Amino acid sequence: MRKDYLSFFVSMFLSRLADQILLFIVPLIVFQTTNSVSWAGLAFFVESLPRYLAFPICGALCDKFPPIRILHISQVYRAAACGVAVVLYGVFGGVYWIVALSALCGVLTTQGIMAREVVLPYIFKHYTYTKTLSYSQIADQTGLVLGPLVAALLLEVWAWHWVVLAIAGLFLLADLAMLYWQRTSSVTLESFEQHHDLWLNPLRIALGHICNLAELKKVISLAVGVNLIIGVTLATSAAMVIGHYGAGKDDYAGLQAAGAVTTIVILFLLARVTLPLKLLGALSYTLIAVGAFITALSPTLWGYVVGFLLIVGFDKMFNVYMRSIRQQVIPPQDFGKTVGVITLLNNLSQPFAGLLVAVLAAPVGTQEVILLLAVVTSLIGVGVVVMNRQSTQGTSVYRTDAD
Secondary structure, three states, rough: HHHHHHHHHHHHHHHHHHHHHHHHHHHHHHHHHHHHHHHHHHHHHHHHHHHOOOHHHHHHHHHHOOEEEEEEEHHHHHHHHHHHHHHHHHHHHHHHHOOOOOOOOHHHHHHHHHHHHHHHHHHOOOHHHHHHHHHHHHHHHHHHHHHHHHHHHHHHHHHHHHHHHHHHHHHHHHHHHHHHHHHHHOOOOOOOOOOOOHHHHHHHHHHHHHHOOHHHHHHHHHHHHHHHHHHHHHHHHHHHHHOOHHHHHHHHHHHHHHHHHHEEEEEEEEOOOEEHHHHHHHHHHHHHHHHHHHHHHHHHHHHHHHHHHHHHHHHHHHHHHHHHHHHHHHOHHHHHHHHHHHHHHHHHHHHHHHHHHHHHHHHOOHHHHHHHHHHHHHHHHHHHHHHHHHOOOOOEEEOOOOO
């Protein structure tokens, strides 16, 4: 792999590592401080909702302004936000500063995600797009592997506010790697004339594509179902492992790392095999739903582990399927704005799942909430199959070739 490509993936890895450490410690710190599943679910809702609401405006920004500049802003401002949060904690105290920081960093993370989504097809033109997705997500998932382990290690020796300062340093390193890539790369990004406003016209154009393209409506519906499961899993995994099954936070970190390792293995396989695109989506969606039922019904930690690995492992397979469909059908000049709105619609179900946990976990039970959402996800999948049974399907094939 060329050095400029490697530096791009290093930047992606460091940025994901920092973001994952922050995502890991927020529900953990809140749960350990309050000993409440409901408060942990509410914290997840507060930290995740802003990052999804920001997708439409961030997508429009990436169509209108140079996405590389937006990527720099995302990383530098997240580092600055971490420093400000630590200062505010030192002055006022309270665990709520870390929740507010996570919400703000979530918006800036969205900005970075959209910028990378726009530039990926231009950077790796000699790869197929699906192969590029697999490699980029391997870098992304490597951050997921190390994030929980690094977070658990740092929390053993430092208080959480010192860990936040370490996160700031990682964001700065990510930006330095991006600057190196920018200096050594000869990539030129295609630009398109855009409307002056950043909201009404981009939103109208994006909604027009969503309403007129049947494939987009299908993948949005399926993504809502998947993200219900991802949301409830993220919101409850700390409480389930530590509270319900009585394991330690090191076991929780190990579970997160095992999930990321499983994902990387699946992505490596996807980079070297040929699968029909339709099979890719059906297989990943089905196994995610099965994993949700297992986590909801398992009486033991080991059963929960199996369900958890199915959910997080095949989530990225579904992600490759979904993003491949989007790249095929969305016009390039409207890609950022349309993907921004789609991602918002896809992911609103994640914070909604966290809110359901906050409201229902105490009176109903955590596993019962997971079971409820597993049933809803299954019904969504069945509904999509029924609605699309008579529609004509393309013969799109998911294919990547080994280097």
